[in-house]
Amino acid sequence: MEKYFDASYIWSSIPALLPFLKVTFLVAGLSVLFGTLLGLLLASMKLGRNRPAKAFAEGYTTIMRCTPSIVLLFLVYYGVPFLAGQFGLYLQDLHTAVFVVITFTLQFAAIMSEVIRSAYLSVGRGQFEAAVSVGLTPMQAYRRIMFPQAFVVALPNFANGLLALLQEGALAYTIGLIDIVGKANLIIASNYNAHALEVFIALALIYWGLSIFIEQFFGLLERLFSKGKRSIKTT
Helix, strand or coil, rough: CCCCCCCCCHHHHHHHHHHHHHHHHHHHHHHHHHHHHHHHHHHHHHHHHCCCHHHHHHHHHHHHCCCCCHHHHHHHHHHHHHHHHHHCCCCCCCHHHHHHHHHHHHHHHHHHHHHHHHHHHCCCCHHHHHHHHHHCHHHHHHHHHHHHHHHHHHHHHHHHCCCCCCCHHHHHHHCCCCCCHHHHHCCCCCCCCCHHHHHHHHHHHHHHHHHHHHHHHHHHHHHHHHHHHHHHHHH
């Protein structure tokens, strides 16, 4: 009689799942890249003096925060081809990963707009004015004074956003993307739903390992870039 729980399936599932991490990394990497760029634009709109642009950026962030990831995923998956069809474009054959990247780009941009805005505001405006008064150009003041300090402040929140993106990205299998979670479901289906617990434990171990690595990596970056800041305070 087959055992209900067999720990050997955990260790045999991990090598089968790991190759599909490249799909997870590709989707997450593109979402972070495009989301950061869009978030930078939204943050500049929030910090600017143009009231319609500021209202748009604030409204965008609110809408993204209030929309569950899985709802947004299906809205993009079905909505983008529908809207494109109104303009005579046929997008039904696009790879599923494209819709996943669009979805999490939109969500990550909302997160990054707040991360960038709060990091920028954490650096006193007086430092910029003092830098300009001693002869630096505005661009040099931003690059040498404002940006390094804002970067250190933004690092922990950026890491949290990245971890959230990896976790929410697990929903991509619901529209047919075969990433690491999609592969786990295929393994379970091929076993006629047997040993599902073991496969998901293997999946959890991989995600735990990734999360710990990301936390340690960004913690190291924060300590590294904070050295100069601490040395200035102590002098």
